[in-house]
Each structure stands twice: as structure tokens, then as C-alpha cells.
Amino acid sequence: MLTRLKGGRIYDPENGDDGEVRDLYLRNGRIVEAPADPREAKEVIDISGRVVMSGAIDIHTHIGGGKVNIGRMMLPEDHATDLVAANRHPHLGCGHAAPSTRTAGYRYAEMGYVACFEPAMLAGNARQAHMELADTPMVDKGAYVLLGNDDYLLRALAAKRDPEYLRDYVAWTLNASQALAIKVVNPGGINAFKFNQRKLDLDEKNAGYGITPRQILTALADSVRALGLAHPLHVHGCNLGVPGNVETTLDTIRGLEGLRAHLTHVQFHSYGTEGDQKFSSGAARIAEAVNAAPNVSLDVGQIMFGRTITESGDSMRQYAGSAFADPKKWVGMDIECEAGCGVVPFRYKDRNFVNALQWAIGLEMFLLVDDPWRIFLTTDHPNGAPFTSYPHLIRLLMDRSFRRDMLATINPEAQAATTLGAIDREYSLYEIAIMTRAAPARSLGLKGFGSLAPGARAHITVYKDQANREKMFAKPEYVFKDGQLIVRNGRVVEEVHGATHVVHPDYDTAIERDLDTYFDRYMTVRKDNLRVTDDEVRDDGRGELVVHPTKRST
Amino acid sequence: MPSLTVSKGSTDKPAPTSAVCPFCALLCDDLALNQRPDASFTVARHGCRRAAAGYARAPLASEALIGGRSAPLDEAIGVAAKLLKRARQPLFGGLATDVDGIRACVNLAERCNAILDHVHGDALASMSRMLQGRGWYATTLSEVRNRADLVVVIDVDVSQRYENFKRRCLDARPAPGNAPGKGREVVFIGAGKRAPEALGADTTLSCRSENLVEVLLALLATLRGHRLAARRPAGSAASALADLAGKLREARYATFVFTPAALAEHREPAMAAIGDLVDELNRTTRAAMLALGGDDGGQSAVNTCAWLSGFPLRVGFGQTLQYEPQAFATRALLDGGAIDALLWIDAFGEQATPPPDAPLDRTVMLASSRPSVAAQCGVFIPVGTPGLDHFARLVRADSVVTLPLLQQRDSGLPSVAGVLTRILEKY
Numbered sequence: 001m002l003t004r005l006k007g008g009r010i011y012d013p014e015n016g017d018d019g020e021v022r023d024l025y026l027r028n029g030r031i032v033e034a035p036a037d038p039r040e041a042k043e044v045i046d047i048s049g050r051v052v053m054s055g056a057i058d059i060h061t062h063i064g065g066g067k068v069n070i071g072r073m074m075l076p077e078d079h080a081t082d083l084v085a086a087n088r089h090p091h092l093g094c095g096h097a098a099p100s101t102r103t104a105g106y107r108y109a110e111m112g113y114v115a116c117f118e119p120a121m122l123a124g125n126a127r128q129a130h131m132e133l134a135d136t137p138m139v140d141k142g143a144y145v146l147l148g149n150d151d152y153l154l155r156a157l158a159a160k161r162d163p164e165y166l167r168d169y170v171a172w173t174l175n176a177s178q179a180l181a182i183k184v185v186n187p188g189g190i191n192a193f194k195f196n197q198r199k200l201d202l203d204e205k206n207a208g209y210g211i212t213p214r215q216i217l218t219a220l221a222d223s224v225r226a227l228g229l230a231h232p233l234h235v236h237g238c239n240l241g242v243p244g245n246v247e248t249t250l251d252t253i254r255g256l257e258g259l260r261a262h263l264t265h266v267q268f269h270s271y272g273t274e275g276d277q278k279f280s281s282g283a284a285r286i287a288e289a290v291n292a293a294p295n296v297s298l299d300v301g302q303i304m305f306g307r308t309i310t311e312s313g314d315s316m317r318q319y320a321g322s323a324f325a326d327p328k329k330w331v332g333m334d335i336e337c338e339a340g341c342g343v344v345p346f347r348y349k350d351r352n353f354v355n356a357l358q359w360a361i362g363l364e365m366f367l368l369v370d371d372p373w374r375i376f377l378t379t380d381h382p383n384g385a386p387f388t389s390y391p392h393l394i395r396l397l398m399d400r401s402f403r404r405d406m407l408a409t410i411n412p413e414a415q416a417a418t419t420l421g422a423i424d425r426e427y428s429l430y431e432i433a434i435m436t437r438a439a440p441a442r443s444l445g446l447k448g449f450g451s452l453a454p455g456a457r458a459h460i461t462v463y464k465d466q467a468n469r470e471k472m473f474a475k476p477e478y479v480f481k482d483g484q485l486i487v488r489n490g491r492v493v494e495e496v497h498g499a500t501h502v503v504h505p506d507y508d509t510a511i512e513r514d515l516d517t518y519f520d521r522y523m524t525v526r527k528d529n530l531r532v533t534d535d536e537v538r539d540d541g542r543g544e545l546v547v548h549p550t551k552r553s554t
Numbered sequence: 555m556p557s558l559t560v561s562k563g564s565t566d567k568p569a570p571t572s573a574v575c576p577f578c579a580l581l582c583d584d585l586a587l588n589q590r591p592d593a594s595f596t597v598a599r600h601g602c603r604r605a606a607a608g609y610a611r612a613p614l615a616s617e618a619l620i621g622g623r624s625a626p627l628d629e630a631i632g633v634a635a636k637l638l639k640r641a642r643q644p645l646f647g648g649l650a651t652d653v654d655g656i657r658a659c660v661n662l663a664e665r666c667n668a669i670l671d672h673v674h675g676d677a678l679a680s681m682s683r684m685l686q687g688r689g690w691y692a693t694t695l696s697e698v699r700n701r702a703d704l705v706v707v708i709d710v711d712v713s714q715r716y717e718n719f720k721r722r723c724l725d726a727r728p729a730p731g732n733a734p735g736k737g738r739e740v741v742f743i744g745a746g747k748r749a750p751e752a753l754g755a756d757t758t759l760s761c762r763s764e765n766l767v768e769v770l771l772a773l774l775a776t777l778r779g780h781r782l783a784a785r786r787p788a789g790s791a792a793s794a795l796a797d798l799a800g801k802l803r804e805a806r807y808a809t810f811v812f813t814p815a816a817l818a819e820h821r822e823p824a825m826a827a828i829g830d831l832v833d834e835l836n837r838t839t840r841a842a843m844l845a846l847g848g849d850d851g852g853q854s855a856v857n858t859c860a861w862l863s864g865f866p867l868r869v870g871f872g873q874t875l876q877y878e879p880q881a882f883a884t885r886a887l888l889d890g891g892a893i894d895a896l897l898w899i900d901a902f903g904e905q906a907t908p909p910p911d912a913p914l915d916r917t918v919m920l921a922s923s924r925p926s927v928a929a930q931c932g933v934f935i936p937v938g939t940p941g942l943d944h945f946a947r948l949v950r951a952d953s954v955v956t957l958p959l960l961q962q963r964d965s966g967l968p969s970v971a972g973v974l975t976r977i978l979e980k981y
Contacts, residue, residue: 135861
């Protein structure tokens with residue numbers, strides 16, 4: 001059936017549409033060319049005056065896997081005040097900062113999101129992560145697999161194995177864990193913490209292997225380039241949260257020497273040591289470096305005031321952060337000679353100097369990085385704030401006077417320490433469409449996403465144009481996923497199950513023999529049992545597997 | 555929700571060169587099986603007593619029963635649906651099943667307004683309370699195997715409960731690179747001679763179970779540099795405690811291994827003390843704990859229920875979710891007469907039967923072995939064993955690795971997920 005969405009104002013940066021009034025036609029889940037006679041459309045929905053964008057994409061949100069589930073189990077108090085009533089969604093659920101899988105899927109859809117990416121999947125935990133993603137309805141999904149703290153890679157680097165060997169290992173890991181991209185967290189630092197190192201700078205050697213974070217970053221970024229993955233190496237750098245880490249981040253950018261990388265939740269990596277409290281904003285310096293480095297993209301990891309929980313693979317830094325747990329409980333883990341994690345509940349307080357300045361630093365970053373194609377809207381859910389705060393964040397970016405009003409309410413010393421009040425920039429609808437739709441789709445290589453051109457998947461969000469952008473973005477009037485109406489006036493009307501996006505780059509199978517030997521000798525699980533099969537991801541037909549091309553596969 | 559089945563002839567599945575054992579939460583994945591004429595198995599390699607007993611069971615050759623009378627599966631499913639539909643407050647107990655079984659339980663519980671608890675619910679709830687009260691620093695099997703130079707096993711006969719833990723984690727050689735320099739020392743804290751011998755413990759700190767918490771707290775005080783007033787705190791020599799404290803301080807990676815279920819009535823204070831010991835050590839060196847538990851699909855039930863509902867079992871489904879970690883214990887519900895129907899699941903055939911005071915005539919039982927109470931149940935439905943009769947996924951004791959368990963025989967027995975999905979369709 002042909003459906004016509006009539007009279008909307010189209011914000012489609014992928015195709016240069018900046019508010020042009022034009023009809024959209026949908027058929028069989030795709031956007032199609034306008035027919036010669038508009039009356040061919042059997043269904044016509046009048047959306048005159050409405051703001052129309054493609055479906056939104058969250059490039060970095062912790063929604064599935066072991067540490068996310070620890071967060072859920074740890075915080076019944078988070079759920080008790082946020083129980084979803086039976087008549088609200090197709091299934092029960094709960095949770096503010098640590099929602100159940102189904103609730104997360106419904107809420108994302110109700111904000112106009114059609115795809116979400118779990119950025120920290122362990123190969124050893126990949127099966128569980130995929131089962132949780134399979135139980136996250138409404139949205140398409142995918143995951144980035146962690147490398148760079150696994151003993152296998154560090155041993156290979158210490159043994160000076162050639163780059164081709166490392167690429168084979170990276171490719172095997174992507175296949176086995178059904179991942180879309182590679183993420184590195186505190187390169188070598190999580191492993192170093194197991195050897196009782198408490199910090200690891202970019203050029204400091206891991207005590208176990210004598211390898212530096214810089215070597216790991218370069219090796220992985222090279223592998224990602226050689227394999228031809230669409231998404232660059234996803235980097236959670238060294239020294240997260242440490243005052244002065246702005247230098248580490250600048251060093252990291254320089255150290256890439258032109259290799260592509262995505263720096264994630266960069267707000268947490270942009271701290272100076274100036275001022276009485278030895279804590280200051282490094283946002284301007286990072287933004288300047290990013291503006292000059294076209295090989296680098298970033299997402300912000302904006303914090304919002306209130307209760308949340310921090311869930312990270314960075315056991316080293318989470319251990320340090322556990323002193324600030326609120327309430328006073330936290331979990332750390334060393335995991336399978338591969339990774340680690342730290343789960344620490346936290347409350348960001350607007351009266352606290354450091355928290356208030358963190359808030360300002362994130363906003364400075366958004367406003368000082370020039371190119372919206374290289375900066376994505378995230379709160380590093382739930383680490384900076386739950387994803388449900390995105391509409392509020394969009395208002396902060398689009399509405400200068402609202403931003404200044406909010407700034408006036410935070411810790412006064414933090415107000416004095418930020419340049420935020422002097423920044424006039426306001427994001428346009430076009431720029432919001434870039435940073436939440438077109439740019440993440442390009443960065444992840446998601447063909448058919450982030451675009452409203454004929455041929456694109458019919459992922460469409462329709463908003464009532466309201467001066468209050470928070471209200472506007474919190475409750476789209478219509479959300480279509482693959483041409484199907486799934487949300488009406490901010491409420492799920494149809495439960496759907498999205499696809500899982502992966503890459504399957506080819507590799508020399510000789511690596512499998514080495515891995516078999518290694519796993520059989522040293523690990524407590526056989527290599528082949530880590531492998532998540534295509535059938536499992538499809539979950540008996542409930543989900544679809546979309547395999548994206550790489551340089552080493554089609 | 556249909557269960558995931560092994561499609562015959564699919565090239566997508568790894569070849570079943572070695573089997574993953576479903577009969578405890580270690581989920582050893584290096585077993586070799588030989589099939590016997592009755593479709594049971596002998597374990598040719600890397601078995602243990604529990605594996606041998608589990609694999610020796612032939613698939614259940616029983617029809618479904620309605621009030622003790624043989625009945626076709628379809629009819630039994632229909633009666634089960636009616637029984638659950640009539641109930642005001644059903645409990646889904648036992649829950650000894652795989653991830654897909656729990657997924658199906660949650661979906662059905664939403665329709666029946668049921669409460670979920672597991673046959674090992676008390677020990678699992680203690681872990682949840684520790685998580686919700688203080689948290690912990692934990693480790694996993696491969697980390698213990700490769701990194702732990704000092705393993706303190708607390709009051710559990712690992713050889714009885716988790717026989718292969720010794721082979722896989724204590725005896726195995728660590729990978730070069732993270733090898734502890736001076737080898738691995740194993741210390742046993744607890745009662746008796748058998749357990750430390752079977753474990754191959756290098757040192758034993760002998761203490762009776764009722765003194766365990768006091769000994770752990772005395773060890774903690776010693777670690778913190780406090781002088782103990784008593785020369786023999788809880789019957790242990792202060793010098794032995796000081797020796798162990800010294801070893802812990804010097805260890806590069808100490809691991810405390812315990813079994814929540816075995817700690818019995820001292821469980822929660824003992825676990826809190828273990829958590830404190832680990833935290834104290836992590837101030838200067840590295841340490842972690844490893845809880846061995848979650849058998850009979852317990853780890854899978856907790857995790858799956860948590861991601862689907864937000865709560866780790868003992869959750870009730872209704873207009874909203876309700877989490878009552880004490881009031882929704884199977885025992886408390888039965889004592890309070892709060893339950894008017896029971897769905898009881900024992901897919902591993904470990905004879906995890908309903909408590910004797912359960913309302914058997916209003917019980918739907920799904921099991922892979924036939925207990926004596928089967929004929930007294932309102933409905934009894936035979937099901938397959940996960941990983942023997944159908945493909946299954948189970949979460950390991952350390953709550954990190956989820957193993958795929960390939961089908962090993964063609965018994966035609968349905969999975970729990972399959973049966974519950976059909977009950978839901980009839981509901």
C-alpha cells in the first residue's frame with residue numbers, strides 16, 4: 001500500500017533538505033518516489049506544518065549485557081519509583097536509570113529513535129548481550145566488542161606479531177561476537193588493574209606485558225582501517241574523570257597520526273587542573289583539536305543533574321570512582337582474561353562544583369565543535385544521565401536563553417569557571433537532524449538510515465513544531481519504523497522487533513587454530529562456545545540479521 | 555515465544571565435538587559423551603558425579619498426566635491453562651529451566667499475574683541482597699585459573715558440589731604472562747578433613763561452621779592491623795590468622811571462593827565479611843570473590859528475569875511489577891496461604907520437587923524426570939532436559955559466560971519454553 005505523508009517540513013541533511021515542504025511516500029517499508037498522480041496513495045496523513053526527520057539513532061547507549069544487568073539488579077530503589085503500568089506499554093517493566101530491556105525499547109521508540117547501539121560488549125558475554133538486545137523491542141540494534149585489555153591481544157603485541165595477525169584476530173572477534181564495530185576502553189588499563197596498577201598514562205607500560213596504551217590504540221585503529229569497517233575505532237581513552245586528562249585526550253588525538261577514531265563520552269576526558277579546586281574545563285582545547293582533525297569524531301556523554309548509575313568496562317577508573325558511590329554500594333569485576341567492569345550508582349548535584357562544571361563542559365563541547373557531522377548527542381546512558389533526558393538536552397542546545405537560565409541555577413563557582421554563558425550558538429533543527437540521524441548513520445555505515453530519500457528505509461519521525469523543544473522532542477506525533485506506524489502522540493501503538501547490525505569480515509582461519517590451543521589450554525570455555533551463531537541472533541525468526549559490508553567481506 | 559531449536563543440517567552450528575554439561579552452574583564444556591541404547595549417556599571424559607548421574611537418566615518415557623491419568627499433551631496443556639486461569643494468585647516455582655524457559659515464564663506470568671521464585675531462591679536472594687546492600691568485587695573462572703596466586707575456599711566441600719572446579723581452576727596451569735610467580739596456594743577455611751583433602755588445600759584454617767563469621771571477622775580485624783583480645787578467637791589460633799593475613803597481603807591476586815547455598819544460616823553475615831575482606835585487600839593489592847551457585851538454571855533465571863522485568867526473581871506480575879524479596883519466597887507464600895496455584899518446573903531432572911505442603915491438585919508440573927508426586931499433581935507434563943533433548947542457553951556461575959548447549963539426542967520431548975508458549979496460546 002502506498003502511504004502519503006502530506007505537507008510536512010522535511011529536515012533531511014543527507015539530502016540537503018532544510019525545512020522544505022514536501023510530501024513523503026511510503027511503500028513496503030521504504031520511502032519511494034512521488035507517484036505521477038498523488039491519488040495513487042490509498043492512505044493520506046496530513047502533517048502540514050509538522051517537523052519531519054528520519055528516525056533517530058543512538059550511537060552509544062548501555063542497554064544490554066552483563067554490567068547493565070548488574071545495574072538493574074542492584075537498584076530496586078531506581079525501579080520502585082518508575083514502575084510501568086500494565087496499560088502503558090505492551091509489556092510490563094520499570095526503571096529510570098537502569099530500565100528493563102522492553103521498557104528501554106518502548107521509551108526509545110516513543111522519543112523517535114529507531115536504532116540503538118550497545119558500545120561495550122565482551123566476547124565472553126556476547127551471547128547474553130545479544131539475548132538482552134533481542135528482548136529490546138522496537139529498535140534496531142548492534143554492539144561494539146571490546147578489545148585491548150584481553151590477554152590474548154596484549155600477548156600478541158608483546159610477541160610483536162605482525163599487523164596481519166592482529167587483523168585476523170580482530171576479524172575473528174567481530175565474527176564470533178556478532179559485533180558491528182570495535183571499542184577500546186582504557187587501553188591496557190583494565191588489564192593493568194589486574195596487575196594492581198592504579199593508573200596508566202598513554203605512554204606508560206602495562207606491568208604484565210610492557211605494552212603502552214598508545215601501542216594498543218594504534219594497533220587497533222590500524223586493524224579497523226585495514227578491515228575497512230565503516231565505524232572507526234570507538235575509543236574510551238585513558239584517565240577517565242581524572243583532572244588534567246585533557247592532556248591525555250589531546251595526546252591521543254595527536255597519536256592517531258591521521259588514523260580515524262571516534263572518541264566517546266569526551267566530556268569525561270576534557271578536564272584541566274586550573275583554579276582553586278584544581279578542576280577546570282578543557283572543552284575549548286579539545287574542540288579546537290577536533291575541529292582541526294577531520295579523522296576524529298566524538299560523542300559527548302553529557303551529564304544531567306539527578307540520580308543515575310554508572311556502568312563501565314573501565315574497572316580501573318570505576319574503582320577510583322567507587323568512593324563517590326551514592327547510594328554507598330558498587331560492583332567491580334575482573335572478567336575472563338578479557339575485560340572488567342565497574343557499576344557505581346551516582347547522583348550528579350547542581351550545587352556541587354565538580355558536577356556543575358561537568359555539566360557545563362559537556363555543553364561547551366557541543367557548542368564549540370563546529371561540525372555537527374562529527375559530534376553525536378549522547379549522555380553515555382546511563383553514565384551521564386538516562387537517555388530519557390535527550391529532549392531536555394536538545395532544548396539546552398537549541399535555546400540560548402533557556403540554557404542561560406539553567407546556568408544561573410548551578411554552583412556559582414562553576415558558573416564563574418565556564419565560558420558557557422558567553423556562547424551564543426544555538427543548534428538549528430537541521431543540525432539536530434545531522435547529529436541524531438544523518439551523522440550517526442554515516443558513521444556506523446547504516447545504509448538506508450538517517451535519510452528520507454527514495455530507497456531509504458521508512459524510518460520517520462513527525463514532531464509538532466513547538467517553541468519548547470524539550471516538549472517537542474519528548475513526544476513525536478508519529479513514528480514510523482520500516483513504514484509501520486509504531487508510535488502515535490508519544491505512545492507505542494504497535495510492538496515490533498528490530499534487526500541486529502553486524503559485520504563479518506573475512507580472516508585467515510589459521511588464527512582459529514592458535515585460538516583453539518589458547519582457549520583449550522588456558523580458558524574455562526572452549527573457543528567455539530563463545531561464538532554466537534546467526535540463528536541465535538535471529539532468535540528463531542523474531543529478529544533479523546543485517547550483515548554490513550567491509551573491505552574484507554561483502 | 556518459541557524456543558530456539560537446532561535446525562538439522564544447518565552449517566551454522568559448531569559441531570558437537572564436546573558437550574556442555576547442564577547439571578551444575580560450572581557448565582563444563584569439555585565433556586565427551588557416549589550414548590547408550592536407552593538414549594542415556596556415559597561421560598567418557600571430564601565428568602563428575604553429578605554429570606554422571608544426570609547423563610545416566612534416559613529421556614522421560616511418560617505421557618502427560620491429568621490428575622494422575624494419562625492424557626495427550628494437547629489436553630494436558632489445555633487443562634494447565636484452565637487451572638492457571640482460574641487461579642487468583644499463582645506461583646511459578648522451581649524454575650529449573652534455561653533462558654528461553656524463563657522468557658516464556660515471564661510472558662505467561664504477565665497474563666496470570668504470577669509470582670516468580672526459584673528452587674534455590676533463598677541463596678539467590680542472599681546474593682541479590684548483598685548486591686543491593688553493599689555490592690562486591692567479583693571475578694570469573696578464567697581469571698581464577700590464570701591470575702589467582704592465593705585461593706581461599708570457604709567452608710564448602712567443592713569436591714562434592716563442584717568437583718570440576720579443582721581441575722579447571724586450581725590445578726590448571728596459568729597462561730604465561732599473567733602467571734603468579736610463586737605458584738598457587740590453596741587455603742581452606744572450614745570444618746573437617748575431607749573437604750581440604752579433596753581440594754588439595756595447602757593450608758587449612760580449621761573452624762566449625764557456627765564460628766565461620768567470627769573467624770572471618772577476626773581475619774578482617776587482623777588484616778586491618780587490629781590486635782585481637784582473644785588468643786584463640788572462635789577456636790582459631792591468632793597466629794594462624796596472622797599467617798593467613800600476611801599471605802593475603804602479599805598475594806598478587808587473592809580469590810575467596812564460596813557457595814552461598816552451603817553457608818546456610820550464616821550466609822549473609824559470612825558473605826558480608828568476605829566482601830569486606832576483598833575491599834580491604836583491594837586498597838593495596840588485588841583480590842576478588844567468586845560465588846559458586848545458581849545451579850538448576852538459577853543463574854539463568856536471575857539474569858533473564860532481571861533484564862526482562864528489572865528485578866532478580868521474587869517479582870510479582872500484576873497492574874505493575876512488585877518486588878518482595880522476602881514475602882515472595884516460596885516458603886513464605888506457602889506458609890501464608892497466599893498461593894492458590896503452582897506452576898513447578900524441574901527441567902534438569904534433579905528431583906527439585908514442590909514442597910510437600912504445596913497445593914498439588916492445583917499444581918502444573920513440568921519435569922524431565924518423574925517424581926513420586928507426579929500423579930498427585932493437577933497436571934504433569936514431561937519435558938526435555940536443556941542441552942540434551944533440545945538446544946539451550948545457560949548462564950554460568952560467574953554470571954558472565956552464557957554457554958550454548960546443543961541438542962544431543964532426538965527424544966521428541968518438548969522444551970519448557972515450548973510447553974509454556976502453548977499454554978499461553980490456550981490461556
